[in-house]
Amino acid sequence: MNNSRRNFLRTTGCGLSAAAALSSFAKLETIANAAMQEKATDYKALVCIFLFGGNDANNMVIPFTNYAAYNTVRGSNSGINIPQANLRQINAPSHGAMFGLHPNMPDMQTLYNQQKLAVLCNAGTLVRPLTKSDFQGGAPRPGNLFSHDDQQLQMQTSLSQGPGNGATGWGGRTADQTNSLNGGSFFPMEISLSGQAMFLNGVTQRPLVPGSGNGGSALAGFSDSTGNRARYQALRNLMNQDNNLTLVGASNNVLRSGIDNINTLNQALNGVTLTTPFPGSGLGNQLRQIAQIIKARASIGLQRQIFFASMGGYDTHSGQLASHNGLFTELSQAMKAFYDATVELNIANNVTSFTLSDFGRTFQPAAGAGTDHAWGSHHLIMGGGVRGGDFYGRFPNLALGGPDDTNREGRWIPTTSVDQYGATLAQWFGLPATAVAGVFPNLVNFGVRNLGFVV
Numbered sequence: 034m035n036n037s038r039r040n041f042l043r044t045t046g047c048g049l050s051a052a053a054a055l056s057s058f059a060k061l062e063t064i065a066n067a068a069m070q071e072k073a074t075d076y077k078a079l080v081c082i083f084l085f086g087g088n089d090a091n092n093m094v095i096p097f098t099n100y101a102a103y104n105t106v107r108g109s110n111s112g113i114n115i116p117q118a119n120l121r122q123i124n125a126p127s128h129g130a131m132f133g134l135h136p137n138m139p140d141m142q143t144l145y146n147q148q149k150l151a152v153l154c155n156a157g158t159l160v161r162p163l164t165k166s167d168f169q170g171g172a173p174r175p176g177n178l179f180s181h182d183d184q185q186l187q188m189q190t191s192l193s194q195g196p197g198n199g200a201t202g203w204g205g206r207t208a209d210q211t212n213s214l215n216g217g218s219f220f221p222m223e224i225s226l227s228g229q230a231m232f233l234n235g236v237t238q239r240p241l242v243p244g245s246g247n248g249g250s251a252l253a254g255f256s257d258s259t260g261n262r263a264r265y266q267a268l269r270n271l272m273n274q275d276n277n278l279t280l281v282g283a284s285n286n287v288l289r290s291g292i293d294n295i296n297t298l299n300q301a302l303n304g305v306t307l308t309t310p311f312p313g314s315g316l317g318n319q320l321r322q323i324a325q326i327i328k329a330r331a332s333i334g335l336q337r338q339i340f341f342a343s344m345g346g347y348d349t350h351s352g353q354l355a356s357h358n359g360l361f362t363e364l365s366q367a368m369k370a371f372y373d374a375t376v377e378l379n380i381a382n383n384v385t386s387f388t389l390s391d392f393g394r395t396f397q398p399a400a401g402a403g404t405d406h407a408w409g410s411h412h413l414i415m416g417g418g419v420r421g422g423d424f425y426g427r428f429p430n431l432a433l434g435g436p437d438d439t440n441r442e443g444r445w446i447p448t449t450s451v452d453q454y455g456a457t458l459a460q461w462f463g464l465p466a467t468a469v470a471g472v473f474p475n476l477v478n479f480g481v482r483n484l485g486f487v488v
Contacts, residue, residue, distance in 0.1 A: 035153035062182055067287025072216030077462050078327060080340045080386040081204060081232055081367035082316070083189075085362075086180065086347030088115075088188040089394035089404050089441070090411035092357060097122055098130040102431040106443065112402030113353045113355045125152070125424040132424070137361045140369030144415060148422035149372060149381075152484045155409040155429045155437070156454050157447035158184060158193040159390060165436055168446055179406040179444075181348070184391045189232035191452050191473055203233030203451075203472060204339050207459045210468040211337050212238055218334040221294060224326060227343040232389075241294050242342070245321075262433070309374040316344045316367040324374035327384065337463060342387040347390060351401030359419065363390075363478070372415055381417030385487055387458060388412045389451075397433055409447035412454070418461065418488045425449075449484070452476045455483045 043263050092115055100117045106382065107114050120133025121142040132152075134142050141312045144150035158175040168174065175193035177183035187193045191203040201209075208223050215222055223233040223240035233240035305328050311321040321344040323442065349356050368386065374383040393410030410431065416422075426449035429437040452473040456464075459472060460483060469476065476482055 046222065068275075071213070073214040073463065074193035076330060076336050076380060076383050078338045078384045079204070079207075079340065079462055080320075080323060080371070080381075080384065082187075082320075082364075082386060082388050083227070083230070083232070083341065083343040084347045084351070084364070084388055084390040085185065085343055085345040086390075087184075087392045087394055087406055088347045088409070088410055089349055089353060089357070089392075091394065091396050092353070093135050093361065094154075094411045094429070095120055095133045095135075095205070096130065096428075097133045099431075100212065105198055106396055106433060107398060111398040113398050114474060124422075125428075127294070128428055135357065135361045135405045137358055138354065138365040140365040144369060146371060147420055149417060149419060151414045151419050152415050152424045153412045153414060153454060153484070153486065154424050154426035155445050155447055156394075156412055156426060156449040157409040158187040158191075159447055159450040159479075160193050160475060161450070162450075162480075163446050178408060179392065181391050181406070186231060188389050188391065188451055189230065189449075191475065193195070193451075193475065201234045201236060202230070202232035203459070204232040204341070205238055206242075206472040207213075207235075207455075207464055208233070208238040208339055209235040210465065210472060211232075211267055211463045214337045214463050215335050218462065220297060220333045221340075221395040222335055222337055224337045224400075225341040226322055227341055230343075232342040233339065233341050241298065243298060266347045270400060297325070297333060298329075301329040302326065305329050307374055307377060309370060309377050310418050311370045311374075312363070312366045313362045314367060316342060316363055317370060319343075320367050320371040321358060321374070324371060324378070327375075327380065328378055336470060339347060339462075349403050350399060350405065351396070351403040353403045368413070368415055382488075383418070385414065385418060385458060385461060387414045387454075389397075393445060396431060396445070397441075398439075405442070405462060407444040408440075409437075409445035414486055416487070420486050422488060425484050431464055450475065450479055453479055453481060453484055456482055458484060461487045 078308040092113060095115060097117065097120055119136040121138055122131055122133050123142060123145045125132050141150055156369055160173040160175060163174060175187055189202045204424050205223065212222055221239065221241040223238060224460045225233055225240045225242045227388065229242060230240065238350060280487045281456060300327055305337065307324055307328065313319045323340045323342065346356060346360055371386060375384045389412065390410055393407045394404035395407045398407045434441040439446055456473045456476050461470065464472060
């Protein structure tokens with residue numbers, strides 16, 4: 034076998050090696066549980082929007098009634114202050130108070146007031162509920178807190194005991210247990226418009242990862258010309274060689290399936306258009322393509338789909354005000370356009386979108402008019418089936434050194450876990466009650482297992 038062939042196997046087989054390492058017993062359990070479900074008669078989709086870098090939600094959702102608590106720490110001299118008069122006011126009935134969204138999120142204010150958007154307060158990675166005294170006493174907590182890589186992994190896996198826990202994400206495990214609702218379709222029920230994502234890795238399910246351009250996707254370097262068609266056919270012939278060798282055959286099958294699925298998707302998207310305008314931003318393009326794929330769902334025969342989109346830039350150690358002006362504008366405009374597209378497609382009640390991020394950021398400003406890595410954060414949940422216009426969970430006490438602070442810098446100890454957040458979404462999606470504990474193994478440690486923010 035020549036060197037290029039070895040390189041080919043190494044690059045295409047890396048995902049396969051991880052899959053092969055999974056427990057056979059876990060696979061059998063997943064298959065058995067999923068087989069108990071019948072094909073769904075309705076359609077539902079989950080859309081995860083990951084904000085990479087750690088979103089400072091302290092400046093995304095701000096107390097209006099109790100603005101003094103915010104202003105005491107983030108006053109005009111902090112370099113990151115949002116004036117009370119500039120806030121997009123929203124009412125939180127469950128908290129008996131008014132709050133404000135960032136000034137550049139008018140679209141989210143509109144959806145919130147239409148009860149199509151909810152705010153989940155102070156959520157994050159947890160092993161079990163923690164009070165400040167628990168934390169100071171050394172009670173179990175997530176591994177490597179405040180680390181980007183570790184907390185991104187834990188938010189996507191809901192496994193918070195330490196770095197590298199598990200090879201699957203909670204979206205992927207949910208897909209494992211609900212794929213039978215698609216009635217035996219072989220097309221992937223998970224699609225990432227933002228590269229490979231741990232969130233979508235399952236035991237039996239793996240995501241399709243097309244591009245996020247303005248059209249469909251294609252295998253790079255194989256445009257429609259006589260020469261390239263010959264090269265493409267040569268590649269297909271290569272994938273028919275050495276299939277009697279287990280690793281080679283499996284690698285060929287993975288690559289062949291990926292190419293075939295992309296071709297199927299391109300055919301389904303051919304001629305699919307939307308009248309809803311989308312912003313030309315990175316997130317706008319991703320969500321526009323997700324909306325197009327949802328519109329083409331009948332062509333690929335799926336009743337359940339899970340999507341992953343993302344945007345970066347939230348690691349705001351300095352110059353946060355200017356960064357947030359652009360970030361929150363992009364987020365607000367793209368999410369609103371996507372919601373409007375689901376209304377156009379008459380499936381707004383069947384699609385729920387939600388944000389995740391590495392962690393929150395310190396309430397205490399950092400040098401350079403920025404913030405440092407922290408823990409609990411607020412998240413947005415959007416859709417026609419969302420019980421919007423209210424806050425879920427408990428908003429933190431904003432006192433530095435107070436009951437929700439790990440120290441004196443405003444690192445909020447989460448009062449809601451990513452397990453509770455994910456389990457609520459997954460159960461709406463169709464995850465059987467008998468499978469919830471397997472998908473979210475830490476959920477047993479929490480009293481409330483469904484937060485009730487979605488019908």
